[in-house]
Amino acid sequence: MQNISNQKKMLRQKMRQLRIENQILQQKKNKQLNRNIVQYIHKKHFRSQKVAFFWPLEFEADIRDSLHELYRQGYRILLPETPPVGLALQFHLWYPEVQLRPGRYKTLYPDTEIMHPQIIMLPLLAFDRKGNRLGYGGGYYDRTLAVYPTVKTAGIAFSYQEVSTVPVEKFDCSLQTIITETEIIYSQKD
Numbered sequence: 434m435q436n437i438s439n440q441k442k443m444l445r446q447k448m449r450q451l452r453i454e455n456q457i458l459q460q461k462k463n464k465q466l467n468r469n470i471v472q473y474i475h476k477k478h479f480r481s482q483k484v485a486f487f488w489p490l491e492f493e494a495d496i497r498d499s500l501h502e503l504y505r506q507g508y509r510i511l512l513p514e515t516p517p518v519g520l521a522l523q524f525h526l527w528y529p530e531v532q533l534r535p536g537r538y539k540t541l542y543p544d545t546e547i548m549h550p551q552i553i554m555l556p557l558l559a560f561d562r563k564g565n566r567l568g569y570g571g572g573y574y575d576r577t578l579a580v581y582p583t584v585k586t587a588g589i590a591f592s593y594q595e596v597s598t599v600p601v602e603k604f605d606c607s608l609q610t611i612i613t614e615t616e617i618i619y620s621q622k623d
């Protein structure tokens with residue numbers, strides 16, 4: 434039997450491919466996904482709370498509408514700066530006019546003050562209904578959630594990214610909620 438890290442590697446390859454195949458269809462689902470993100474935040478969290486999002490990379494869900502909408506409503510939106518591998522993400526305050534700087538792995542972030550989030554929205558390649566998450570393999574979000582054990586977590590994905598079981602290792606942090614364009618899945622008490 435293969436070890437878990439190899440299983441993760443293979444699932445990553447498969448999900449990356451699936452994402453490319455879904456690129457066009459995905460664009461049509463962005464609107465509904467953004468609607469569900471805003472609805473989740475309204476239902477669960479008060480205004481002026483600090484919500485960490487991410488600036489989408491190529492092929493990821495385009496969640497920029499949610500950032501603008503929630504900013505307008507008085508939430509404070511934070512974006513991650515990607516440090517060297519082995520360190521936790523740092524979150525910077527975002528606002529619509531801010532200039533974004535290029536960071537590691539083609540990420541973009543605002544070079545503004547650092548803030549601590551109360552809610553973290555996470556990108557992912559695959560998820561399962563128990564809230565297990567597969568990312569790109571940098572371990573950035575697991576390390577970050579280890580620093581913020583009490584924050585609320587919600588993964589953002591399209592429904593085609595659901596798999597029956599994501600292979601997990603002992604350091605993997607699971608998600609309380611997963612938001613897709615078709616549903617909001619509460620995998621754990623939130």
Ligand SMILES: Nc1nc2c(c(=O)[nH]1)N(C=O)[C@@H](CNc1ccc(C(=O)N[C@@H](CCC(=O)O)C(=O)O)cc1)CN2
Pocket residue numbers: 449487488489490491492493513514515522538540556557568569570571572573574
């Ligand atoms: N939008 C976004 N921001 C994010 C993440 C993410 O997954 N998405 N991260 C999540 O941890 C952190 C950045 N970590 C990353 C770690 C590895 C790769 C990576 O291996 N990229 C591939 C190309 C990915 C692809 O296009 O499929 C590469 O550079 O070869 C990317 C981001 C923080 N910011």
Ligand SMILES: Nc1ncnc2c1ncn2[C@@H]1O[C@H](COP(=O)(O)OP(=O)(O)OP(=O)(O)O)[C@@H](O)[C@H]1O
Pocket residue numbers: 441566567568569570571572573574575576579604605
């Ligand atoms: N809390 C932690 N402390 C130390 N090392 C960690 C921690 N969490 C993860 N790692 C390391 O990070 C590596 C990658 O983890 P994993 O495969 O779960 O990444 P990922 O969740 O897919 O990536 P990302 O969160 O960046 O999207 C693992 O090999 C592991 O050694």
